[in-house]
Amino acid sequence: QLVDGAGFCSGRLEVKSSQTWVSVCESDFDQQDAEVVCRELGCGVPVDLQGGLYGEGKGQIWDKEFQCKGNETRLLDCDTSERKNNTCLHGHTVALTCSEPDNVRLVGEASRCAGGVELYYQQEWRTVGTDDKDNYRKNIAKVVCRQLGCGSNVSVVPVNTTTGTGLYCTGSEPGLRECATWMYVIPHLFTVICSGNNKAFSFF
Template sequence: MECGSKKSVTSTDMLKVICSEFVRLENGTSSCSGRVEVKSNHLWVSVCEDNFDQRDAEVVCRELGCGAPLVLQGALYGDVQAQMWPKEFHCEGSESALIDCGSSGSNRNTCSPDRTVGLTCSEPNDVRLVGGTSHCTGRLEMKYQGDWRPVDGTYWNRKSSSVVCRQLDCGSAVSTEMTSDFTHEPVWLIHAFCVGSESSVRECGTKQSFTSTNRLEVLCSAAHVTSNVITTTVTVVLLVMLFIIIIIIILYRLRVNRKASRGQSVGEMTAEMVSINSLEQEAEEVNLMSSLTSLVSGRQ
């Protein structure tokens, strides 16, 4: 079956993959980027940028299940000498499909190769990792039509996790683990068999509504970097505090010695010594905290 870009729709209990039969993005780096083509008389034809504007782009990105349009530019994804779409689109921007938009005849039956529409949509924000120490580690959840659910990873591979990490700008996948929380709740059962080069998981899998206790935990490489940065920052702050306290102690001792040489009373000197001892004790506590932080960092 010949079809354009894929999108998902719901049936009674299954999310099926169907095709947009009127518009597609061709020759791009993902299903959300490429040269705009529409189907005319069973043939895919290009669109001239003079017949296509920002509102039209918003509708195409929405129809293909992508995010908002990022770049709209002629010949962005290659030149073509093929037949051109003979009409100008007049979308309002709120339509769910390009075919629902109005159109009018155009005198441009031909279009120079550098004027064919190229469109880049943002990737959809449809995956997240929750419950971890950062957004780069935790339980994998996916969203469809506003519904966030955990993912059952029964039909999941390691390369699919790598796609998730890259989609979240979290580097590569370090580990993937199936867990169970012993409570049945709605999940997405994902049949994902990515090869690793996809820009989003939805390009290499299908979703099925399911009830399960299984959960998928993913750890991305950027999570280690974030943890190390936090640990290093805390260690530096503690060392700076320790340095400041030591300087204060030295200045206090110098002051006590000067007052002692001037014949200061015993009571006043005793009060000064109590203050110094308190500062020394605080310095020891800060030093201990710094040591513990360094030890934890070393174990990580």
């Protein structure tokens, strides 16, 4: 899992060891390892990797070095080896930012952090709608803005120009794929404006 980041696709890396979440030392982690993590979380590609970016980890440090090839499905499917360096300060634990998920986007505006909501579902992009209730729209907007790393939702504007796939979120889901999907079209669409701006990252 990635914790203390803007969304579930960014944060300090932790892996589960004997029912306990532990941090990973950045010296034991490379781009191939990052590719596997981003894929496992359902995010895009890794775009930033640097220690300490999302705060210092607490507690134990993962005691092995990952040896991923980059095509594994899960990080714990990767080979591991004994760590070369037995010391790792908490300020040097892995902090990873993956690109936005491939299955959600905002379209129709100049910024990637504003527009109509689209979800990649059953091999096609579908416009998202919900029941004509303000809190339903706000809950979806909250999840989308967080998932795309765009901060919080600033405004939600109803539009009724077409139909879309129905969706229901509580607002606490890490991504739209965890929300309930209604298998019928619904006319109550909306546009979302998030507080964040698009940022460019480089891989260190």
